[in-house]
Amino acid sequence: MGRLSKLRVVDPVLSALALGYSNAEFIGDQLLPFVTLDKEGGKIPRFGKDVFRLYATERALRAKSNRINPDDVDGIDISLDEHDLEYPIDYREDAEAAFPLQAHATNRVVEGIRLRHEAMVASITQNPANYPTGNKIALSGSAVFTDPNSDPEGVVDEAKAAVRNKIVKEPNTMAIGYKAWRALKRHPKLKAILSDTRSRLVQIADLREIFEIENIVVGKGIYSTDNGVVTDLWGGNLVLAYVPKAAPAVAGDAPVRSAYEPSFGYTLRKKGMPETDKYDAEGNKVEYVRHTDIYKVVVVGADAGYLIADTNA
Numbered sequence: 001m002g003r004l005s006k007l008r009v010v011d012p013v014l015s016a017l018a019l020g021y022s023n024a025e026f027i028g029d030q031l032l033p034f035v036t037l038d039k040e041g042g043k044i045p046r047f048g049k050d051v052f053r054l055y056a057t058e059r060a061l062r063a064k065s066n067r068i069n070p071d072d073v074d075g076i077d078i079s080l081d082e083h084d085l086e087y088p089i090d091y092r093e094d095a096e097a098a099f100p101l102q103a104h105a106t107n108r109v110v111e112g113i114r115l116r117h118e119a120m121v122a123s124i125t126q127n128p129a130n131y132p133t134g135n136k137i138a139l140s141g142s143a144v145f146t147d148p149n150s151d152p153e154g155v156v157d158e159a160k161a162a163v164r165n166k167i168v169k170e171p172n173t174m175a176i177g178y179k180a181w182r183a184l185k186r187h188p189k190l191k192a193i194l195s196d197t198r199s200r201l202v203q204i205a206d207l208r209e210i211f212e213i214e215n216i217v218v219g220k221g222i223y224s225t226d227n228g229v230v231t232d233l234w235g236g237n238l239v240l241a242y243v244p245k246a247a248p249a250v251a252g253d254a255p256v257r258s259a260y261e262p263s264f265g266y267t268l269r270k271k272g273m274p275e276t277d278k279y280d281a282e283g284n285k286v287e288y289v290r291h292t293d294i295y296k297v298v299v300v301g302a303d304a305g306y307l308i309a310d311t312n313a
Helices: 004-008 012-020 091-096 100-126 152-167 178-184 188-193 204-211
Strands: 034-037 043-047 074-079 079-088 136-140 173-177 216-221 223-224 231-232 236-240 265-271 275-283 284-298 303-310
Touching: 004 236, 074 284, 079 091, 079 100, 079 223, 100 223, 100 265, 100 275, 100 284, 152 204, 152 303, 173 178, 173 188, 173 204, 178 216, 188 204
Parallel strands: 034 265, 136 303, 173 216
Antiparallel strands: 043 074, 079 284, 173 236, 223 231, 236 303, 265 284, 275 284
């Protein structure tokens, strides 16, 4: 490993190029934002509710101070996983290409790993098994949002109240699956709430006002199976979560979050990741552009989330 690590040289130009790619269709980091860890393994805390306890704080003259008996802080063992993809470039292809192959290769490997992350977040946050009793509902019958008599605002309001009942704070983030979004923007009851008398579809800005949720995003990402079948990553579901705001960043740096701050969940990433490198093989006739990321997608506070499933059933 020592010799391999010396032979492996991270390409700063390609790494900068990789970090510059973005895709508005991906929303996973809105629910489970990235936070960095110094090590690939360790333990992060799972906080209790002692912060909401009402204490007797009055103190008599010359009496002892009122002391808190701290609750034990539960921990979650974490072991990060490495994700990597590489793209081959033959020297003959590079010479004949009408476009920069290294940039194309970087795009392919970066987007491949980002799509994998989006799929992991979509899977874990849309799985009812990851939510406690009282923090999930599967709609049916006249309650589904494709029924004009359903009440999306009421369903969301109940979900917000359920989260508040457990963590005191209401969810500040909502992820809407593409099929659910198509139903919501045409829903007659939501359109009736708007003071605007124009005949138009409901917009995201309208939902922020109606649902009173600051951050609302629509999951439009898709993936293709080996057989070429295209499938939505985000189904007809709504995921509500409390996600703490990132601290102000130093100019040019990404916003800062900490894994020690109570939240619905995080993507725990090793410090310094992701990175892009390249190496030669096949007698120096093939160059490989490789992208590497080391992270773990994890729900750390299930009480801070709520799943509204089957909105289009």
